Amino acid sequence: MTARPANAHQARLLRLLRDGGPNSRAQLGDQVDLSRSKLAVEVDRLLETGLVVADGLAASRGGRRSHNIRLVPRLRLLGVDIGATSVDVAVTNAELEVLGHLNQPMDVREGPVAVFEQVLALAAKLRSSGLAEGFDGAGIGVPGPVRFPEGVPVAPPIMPGWDGFPVREALSQELGCPVMVDNDVNLMAMGEQHAGVARSVGDFLCVKIGTGIGCGIVVGGEVYRGTTGSAGDIGHIQVEPDGRACACGNKGCLEAHFSGAALARDAEVAAHSGRSAELAARLAAAGRLTAVDVAAAASAGDAASLELIRAGGDRVGQVIAGLVSFFNPGLVVIGGGVTGLGHTLLASIRTQVYRQSLPLATGNLPIVLGELGPLAGVTGAARLISDHLFSPA
Numbered sequence: 001m002t003a004r005p006a007n008a009h010q011a012r013l014l015r016l017l018r019d020g021g022p023n024s025r026a027q028l029g030d031q032v033d034l035s036r037s038k039l040a041v042e043v044d045r046l047l048e049t050g051l052v053v054a055d056g057l058a059a060s061r062g063g064r065r066s067h068n069i070r071l072v073p074r075l076r077l078l079g080v081d082i083g084a085t086s087v088d089v090a091v092t093n094a095e096l097e098v099l100g101h102l103n104q105p106m107d108v109r110e111g112p113v114a115v116f117e118q119v120l121a122l123a124a125k126l127r128s129s130g131l132a133e134g135f136d137g138a139g140i141g142v143p144g145p146v147r148f149p150e151g152v153p154v155a156p157p158i159m160p161g162w163d164g165f166p167v168r169e170a171l172s173q174e175l176g177c178p179v180m181v182d183n184d185v186n187l188m189a190m191g192e193q194h195a196g197v198a199r200s201v202g203d204f205l206c207v208k209i210g211t212g213i214g215c216g217i218v219v220g221g222e223v224y225r226g227t228t229g230s231a232g233d234i235g236h237i238q239v240e241p242d243g244r245a246c247a248c249g250n251k252g253c254l255e256a257h258f259s260g261a262a263l264a265r266d267a268e269v270a271a272h273s274g275r276s277a278e279l280a281a282r283l284a285a286a287g288r289l290t291a292v293d294v295a296a297a298a299s300a301g302d303a304a305s306l307e308l309i310r311a312g313g314d315r316v317g318q319v320i321a322g323l324v325s326f327f328n329p330g331l332v333v334i335g336g337g338v339t340g341l342g343h344t345l346l347a348s349i350r351t352q353v354y355r356q357s358l359p360l361a362t363g364n365l366p367i368v369l370g371e372l373g374p375l376a377g378v379t380g381a382a383r384l385i386s387d388h389l390f391s392p393a
Contacts, residue, residue, distance in 0.1 A: 003049035004393035009034060009042050014051060014071065014390040018095055019194065022055045022070035043069060071095060076132035077385055078175065080119055081141045081184055081377030083337070084108050084158055084211030084260075087115065089122040090378035091131045096194055096386065098375055100131045108143060111161035112170070120174055135177045137389050139381030140167060141184035143212055148229040151181035157236075157247040158212050180384045184208065185232060186223050187380030188335050188370070189216025194383050196371040201331045205323060206370070207234070208336035209316065209345075211260045215323065234323070235259065239315050254319055258312035260291045260338050266308050267294045276304035295340045309341050313348025320349060320367075321356035328361050335370035342369075 005011040009032065016031055017023060029039050046052045047069070055070040071094035079098075081088040085108070090101040102122045108115060126132065144156020151168025153159060172179040189206035192198040198206070198218070206216035213235035217224040225231050235255035236248050243252030244262075256262060267289040271279035278297040283289050297305035320332060332353070334346060350367045370376055 003051050005051070005390060006045065007042075007392055009038075010046055011390050011392055013042060013046060015387075017052065017069070017071045018386055018390065021095055022068040024068050028069075075136050076134070077382040078123055078126075078132075078135040078138035078177075079378030079381035079385075080123075080138065081187060081374070081381055082106075082108060082115060082119070082143065083184065083377075084143050085337075087119060087122070088374050088378050089119060089126065090375070090382070091126045091135070092379070092382040094386070096379055096382050098379065100126050100129060101375065101378065102126060103374060108159050109161075112165045112167065116171065116174070119171075123175070135175055137178045137180075137385035138171060138175055139187065139384035139386075140171060140179060140181045141187040141377050141381050142167065142181065143184045143210070143214075145230045145233060146181055146183050148182060148225050151179065154229075178385065178388060180388050182223075182225075182381075182384055183214060183216075183229070183232070184377055185214035185216045186225065187216075187378075187384060188376045189218050189223060189333070190380030190383045191372055191376035191378070192333050192335070192370050192380075193218060193221070195379055196376060197333055197368055198331055203327075204329045204331035204333060205320070205327065206333040206335060207316070207320060209259065209334065209338040210336040213255045213259050213316070213336075217327070234319055237319050237322075239318060254315055258315045263291050263294055263308060263312060263338065264289050267297075267305070270304040270308065276302055278302040279305060291338050292340060295342065298341065298344060306344060309344045310348045312338075312341075313345045314352055316345075317349040317352025318356065321353045324353055324357045324361050324365065329365070332365065332367040333370050334367065335373075335376060 005014055012032055013028060025043055051072060052069045053072055055068040075094040077092045079090045086103060087106045088103050090098050092098050106118055142153055144159045145154050147154050152164055152166060153162045155163050167181045168179045185208040188208050192206055198204050202221045204218050208214050215232035215234045217232050236253045238252045239254045239257055240252035244256040245251055246253035246256035267279050270276045271283040278300055282293045294305045298309055354362050
């Protein structure tokens with residue numbers, strides 16, 4: 001894809017077609033502030049660029065039927081969601097429909113060169129399957145703070161060796177297309193906004209609980225990144241004065257007390273101390289415990305596992321309650337690997353938020369699990385790069 005919209009009107013039309021699918025000129029006219037003649041000019045210019053194509057006759061609204069138009073079907077976007085312990089790679093069309101998706105275990109601590117070898121191998125596998133001849137753009141999510149304009153991670157606590165690595169530049173050279181990079185939780189928020197539980201919400205929080213904890217902040221339909229790109233780094237809000245040491249160098253951070261790694265550590269302590277026969281049996285069988293083991297033990301009625309989940313949910317809820325009081329969102333979405341803990345976790349978070357925040361903020365506030373699971377991040381990554389491609393050059 002070489003063409004770009006020439007102005008803000010064309011960019012708006014492209015995004016409407018991305019988010020709403022094929023539409024007639026009349027339907028597009030209902031959504032933009034343009035005269036009929038000006039709309040016709042802009043649509044015709046987009047047709048000339050090849051960014052949009054005619055797509056059959058539209059339903060009659062009286063008078064002569066017009067043609068639907070849609071984004072060019074051949075456009076292909078690559079979405080990459082790098083987590084601490086796995087990577088998801090997907091190819092989408094222009095309307096962000098996931099055409100193919102691959103997941104692979106991976107340790108982000110191996111460093112950017114090793115991780116991107118795996119990413120490129122997965123992208124090549126998707127390409128060789130016939131889903132894409134090449135990619136028109138790629139969006140990349142990483143589990144740490146990102147200086148957004150440059151696409152560079154900055155001192156990410158759980159990503160040794162990534163500080164200052166030119167992710168956008170390096171992958172753009174390898175893939176031969178434009179690349180945009182963001183924090184993984186921002187992309188999860190964008191994915192849920194495009195095709196998940198937050199489709200009709202303009203102001204919401206998306207909290208990801210995995211190996212780390214972060215929060216995507218959406219204001220007026222747009223991700224808020226802050227002055228330098230570090231907005232939403234709630235995993236390093238202190239919840240225990242003089243608490244556990246955190247990977248960031250401070251003590252008592254939320255992430256140090258409840259995340260995938262913290263939960264696994266606490267579960268192993270419960271197993272060794274005799275508080276949980278169920279966890280002890282799982283530890284003996286596997287040699288280590290994960291959040292998945294805690295979820296399974298809790299489902300079997302293990303009291304120690306249920307208590308660990310409730311205590312973690314209380315801590316997360318305590319932090320979210322502060323965010324709700326400050327931001328007054330219309331929705332809170334909970335996602336990430338630890339959401340396998342399910343409704344026990346969700347109930348604890350809700351209890352704390354509804355108890356601590358003012359009734360005006362919580363009286364009509366849904367706190368829900370995300371709908372898209374691992375597809376949230378890759379869908380958000382594809383949306384990130386499409387936002388870039390569908391902006392005036």
